[in-house]
Amino acid sequence: MHAFQMSRGWLAWLERSAAGWLRPRAGRPGTLLLVALCALAGAAHGQEDAGCRARFAGRTLRWIVPSAPGGGFDSYSRLIEPAYERALGVQIVVENHAGAGGVVGAQILRDAAPDGGTLGIVNGPGLLVAALAGQEHAPNPATDFDVLGRVARSQHVWATGAKSDLTSIDDVFAAAAKRPVIFGVREAGGTAFVDIAVASALLGVDRRIVAGFRGNRDASLAAIRGEVDLVAYTFSSIRDRIAAGDLRPLLQISTEPIAADPLLQGVPLLGGPGGVAARRAEQLGRDVAEAVADAGALDAVIGAGRLVIVPRNLEPAVFGCLESALAAALTDPELRAAAAAAHRPLDVARAAAAKAELEVAGARSNRFLPIVRAALEEIRK
């Protein structure tokens, strides 16, 4: 599933094989050859690393964060910064360019000179749904950049206030049969808005969206106060409120469990063959296979993740250096420990895998266009 885990598996296999071959046994003529190959590969990797360090020696790179300091993207960036500096031997300056829901920072990245001096992190699903919401000036993450890798997937949960009468997703269905269920979001047309519009359509939930909260945390506070029934939020960002007992998760907007976190134990999944979307489709007499496909598509769009990107048309050698340095940084034990302590989960994919997933998500997002447009029309009435 994840390229990093796969590559670690290959390394482990190589290690085991080499250990086996290196055992002093008679009649194994390939032993010396394999040892020589391994040594050569190691030397080549070392040379590549040294070549990259020489190429970037003394340079200061700009790391663009398309949001204000203090948020999730900023936190991830500042966690990665020291590890990346160690991996490439460069100085990195983190620059926050907030504005227009991440579009300003994304535009800076798109328009930067392709010389390897500028890279940054973007909200993959945010940019995908910006296109769905009709924001023509928003760069397309699948076509306007080159992806260096994925840092984390962004997977949402639906959560309600701890004192709410809604204690399970079935309670939500029961309530929605009598009255509209009320969701709170920061802005119309954002990722949470698309999540709610699409998932509620998929589940046949009558809902109203109250948009315009200062931030998703303020919307969460409204759920805690009981002013709205539910919020849809990235799990890693909402985890502290769930841990504090203020919010109760009711649904994972995902096809696989979001995290091996005890806080999500028993919380049902939207997608997958045994997911809530399939069960609900059965109850409502809809096409189950289509519901499962739609839930998977929503997971792909929202889970497109926090991507590290560079402007297009970078020299291949430069791209290679930046990509391998990112891969090394994201497996740095210090970074992993710091990310775990900060409850910022890493779900890493290297460039090729992240780009492929993004392209799939981009293609699948088009099927939600009518639902999102209808939800926007409804809120603008």
Added chain:
Amino acid sequence: MEAVLAAALEGLGLVFSWPNILYPIAGTLLAMFFSALPGLSGVTLMALAIPFTASWDLLQTLLLFGALLGGATFMGSVTAILVNIPGKNSNAATTLDGYPMAQQGRARTAIGCSATASALGSTFGIGMLILLLPLMRNAMLLIGPPEFLMFVVWGLTTIAVVTRGSPLKGLAMAGLGFCIGFVGLDPRTAELRYTFGSTYLSDGLSLVPVFLGIFAVAQTAELMASGKRTISGRSRVEELTGSVREGVLSVFRHFGLFLRSALTGTAIGMIPGVGGTVASFVAYGQAAQLAGRERDKFGTGDVRGVIAPEAANDAKDGGALVPTLAFGVPGGSGTAMLLAAMTLHGVVPGPELMTTHLALVFVLIWSLFFSNVLTSLLGLAAIGLFSRITVIRTHLLAPVMLGIAALGALAYRGRLGDLLVAFGFGVFGYYLNKHGWSRIPLVIALVLAPLFEMYFHLTVQLHELGRVYFWTRPIAMGLLLLTVLSLGLPALQSARARREQPA
């Protein structure tokens, strides 16, 4: 309560032990330096500090961040008083009477008053925070969009007080401020308004370059056009009047006003996203509204016009920690940084923090308190140096002021558009003043328009959905009453004064 006291003492011991005390001292000095440069602020410094402190102990991080949070507030008022450049947006209200005092050669009095009101205001805010600690979660659950809306409406009444000259012109400027405040993406409908296809405008006009233009650039142009040799009109320090002692004592002479302003600041600080700019303007407005016949002295160099905003601005820091510590909802940009640093250390705001880690909460509180007091003391010690700025020749000072304004606009976000906005509003502000159009209603409306819009829409939507009933919420009703009194009382006082005048 015993547990709270024990935690308070433990926290105090941790802050004032060696070498822990070095962290708040270093944080305060750094924050003072940064916040004296317009456009840069303690928030910028905190953002830079987050990666450095990621590997530190939580205790050291809280010691530093408490100091960064508190140390940044006062210095912005020094530049507001001396050269009419608010170091932070929240110091803008201090320019209204602080700068006229500097023009009259009373900069020492103004800074002395500002330092004292800041230190005491911070003490008040922190005292309220400690008192509210056991109640803060329940208190936060009692206030929602209707109450926030009424706080903003109450703030709007300030416009009626600070408008000089024609009320119609004041109203027009407030209307213009609202129009400009509505530029950008409507978060409710995701529609762009008045952006003319520009991405720069899609988030609206940022207050930092607008304030730099309206205050710093316009003021420099006025100073140059006035032909005055220096800001104070004096050419030697010895010719300056006023004293630090006078400034310090003035806070105690107007202690009722100080308490009222500090309370206002703490209450407004508790509202997420509202912040010090609104707190200081509202406090200023209340001070003027309740000044009776002396209301006209405000804006001409009245020391009460410095006490009110400074007390409120520093008291709000204590209030802003309430939603941050109770629910992880930052009260402002400074507390957002603090929250980011805490999250990186795996600290979860909420009940566990308020019970298991209460001593660490007090470390943060005492560090904030320490830095507020240290900043004020250092400010008082450097008054002689500061006041020399008011006797520097205009032809030397003006280019420096313009340079600082330009640097501030650029340093804020690194966007050229901010520089253009600063100079555009500078020219606009200069001509407004020249033709007798008060700029302050525009500034207040600009600050309050997005908040008014947000809380108005949320209140209406939630009311229509039957989730909040405006007329049955006692705090909202209390604030409505306060708003009516704020508008009605001065009118009644004026009517009584007219009746008492001999025919």
